[in-house]
Amino acid sequence: MSLETEQINELHWLMEMLHTIDVGLVVLDREYNIQIWNGFMENHSGLLPREVKGKGVFNLFDEIPKDWFIRKAESVFLLKNKAFTIWEQRPYLFRFQNYRPITGTADFMYQNTTFIPLMSATGVVTHLCLIVYDVTDIAIHKTELERANKELAILSQTDGLTGLFNRTHWESCLQGEYKRWLRSQHASCLVMIDIDGFKEVNDTYGHMVGDEVIRHISGLIRHHVRETDVSGRYGGEEFVILLADTTLENGKVFAERLRQEIEASVVKYNDIEVKYTVSLGIAQINPSIDNYEAWIECADAAMYMSKQAGKNTTTLYPNATS
Numbered sequence: 106m107s108l109e110t111e112q113i114n115e116l117h118w119l120m121e122m123l124h125t126i127d128v129g130l131v132v133l134d135r136e137y138n139i140q141i142w143n144g145f146m147e148n149h150s151g152l153l154p155r156e157v158k159g160k161g162v163f164n165l166f167d168e169i170p171k172d173w174f175i176r177k178a179e180s181v182f183l184l185k186n187k188a189f190t191i192w193e194q195r196p197y198l199f200r201f202q203n204y205r206p207i208t209g210t211a212d213f214m215y216q217n218t219t220f221i222p223l224m225s226a227t228g229v230v231t232h233l234c235l236i237v238y239d240v241t242d243i244a245i246h247k248t249e250l251e252r253a254n255k256e257l258a259i260l261s262q263t264d265g266l267t268g269l270f271n272r273t274h275w276e277s278c279l280q281g282e283y284k285r286w287l288r289s290q291h292a293s294c295l296v297m298i299d300i301d302g303f304k305e306v307n308d309t310y311g312h313m314v315g316d317e318v319i320r321h322i323s324g325l326i327r328h329h330v331r332e333t334d335v336s337g338r339y340g341g342e343e344f345v346i347l348l349a350d351t352t353l354e355n356g357k358v359f360a361e362r363l364r365q366e367i368e369a370s371v372v373k374y375n376d377i378e379v380k381y382t383v384s385l386g387i388a389q390i391n392p393s394i395d396n397y398e399a400w401i402e403c404a405d406a407a408m409y410m411s412k413q414a415g416k417n418t419t420t421l422y423p424n425a426t427s
Contacts, residue, residue: 129199129216129237132223137162137178140232149201149214168200181220182230188220192244203241215244264338266316267323275337276397279347282335283397286390293349294356297386297404298322298363300342301416310377317374318342318381322367329363345404353389353421360385360419368417382417384408389422 129149132141138161142154150157152165163171181188190198192215203211217240223232262274270278282293300306300322307315319342326336326344335347348356364385372379386407394400407422414420 128239129235131162131235131237133162133178133233133235135182135231137175137233139165146199146237149204150199166199169198174198177220178233181222181233185222185224185230187222189218190220191217192240196244198235198237211241211245214239215241266319267338267344269323269326269344270335270337272337272339275335275345275347278335279345279400280397282347282349283390283394283400291350292352292389293347294351294353294387294389295400295404296346296348296356296360297339297388297401297408298326298344298346299384299408299412301382301384301412303342303381306379306381310374310379314372314374314377314379318372318379321370321372322381322383325363325366325370329359329366345401353387356387356389357419357421360387364417364419384411384416385419386411387419387421 126143127145129145130141130143131139131146134140138159139157140159142152142157147153157165163169163174177188177190180186197213197216198218199216201214201216203214217238219236219238221234221236222230223234225231262270264271269275279295285291286293300318303315303318306318322344323338326346330336330346333349335349337345339345346359348359351359364383368380368382370380372381386404386409388394388400388403388407390400394403403422407420410420411418
């Protein structure tokens with residue numbers, strides 16, 4: 106076999122390899138016209154090499170942000186160094202449909218892309234090679250893992266029965282709010298709530314009905330609080346609500362509105378109907394409160410005063426029963 110024949114065969118094999126590899130290979134000239142378009146690109150775009158050769162990549166694929174791409178490419182032409190873009194920065198360069206069976210839920214193919222300078226024999230960069238990798242499996246798995254971790258984080262902060270924050274989390278939020286108050290001296294209130302006669306509900310109707318009452322009041326709390334408020338379960342039938350940037354007077358308005366709606370409600374469980382009330386205590390943060398634990402004690406003391414005053418009422422700390 107002659108040297109010329111061997112070289113032709115090697116070139117043929119090289120071109121066959123580049124055409125069949127499982128990554129996209131695109132070569133652009135200095136005007137961003139397509140010169141090489143391999144089988145991966147053909148299969149995923151539906152465009153044959155002869156259909157795209159010599160045509161501008163931005164005319165064929167308007168999803169490519171032209172200004173961004175040119176800035177990226179010009180640095181490669183100028184510096185003669187590779188450049189990269191990953192799916193976390195930009196999900197794709199070419200919007201191709203996703204055909205992978207494992208990650209079939211993805212709407213498109215996630216891609217990593219490498220920009221490679223191609224130099225002439227004189228050392229001048231005349232063309233740009235794009236290597237496009239399908240990383241859909243990696244992207245979907247990472248996205249699902251992050252979503253699962255977020256869900257786990259939420260579960261670790263949440264009380265299972267009520268859906269409100271558990272004690273560990275809301276105490277952490279309260280501690281953070283106390284530290285914020287030390288810096289800004291803004292008004293914030295802590296509301297403590299206890300269900301009146303809850304033991305009688307459990308003793309009379311059973312714990313299933315008692316749990317339904319717990320879920321009912323939790324739903325009303327979620328309905329009334331703002332996104333900036335922190336509501337949680339203190340334990341048993343006791344609840345807390347941190348009203349950030351709220352004065353004692355406005356806290357009382359909130360508490361009374363919640364108390365009145367609870368009083369007017371009826372909890373239904375199968376053929377059982379239960380009415381219940383709550384006692385509330387409110388404490389606004391002030392210089393006499395040395396730490397967040399003392400803040401809890403003040404709100405708890407106000408709530409205890411509501412119990413002593415006959416229940417189904419709201420008490421402001423350190424004021425008398427309202």
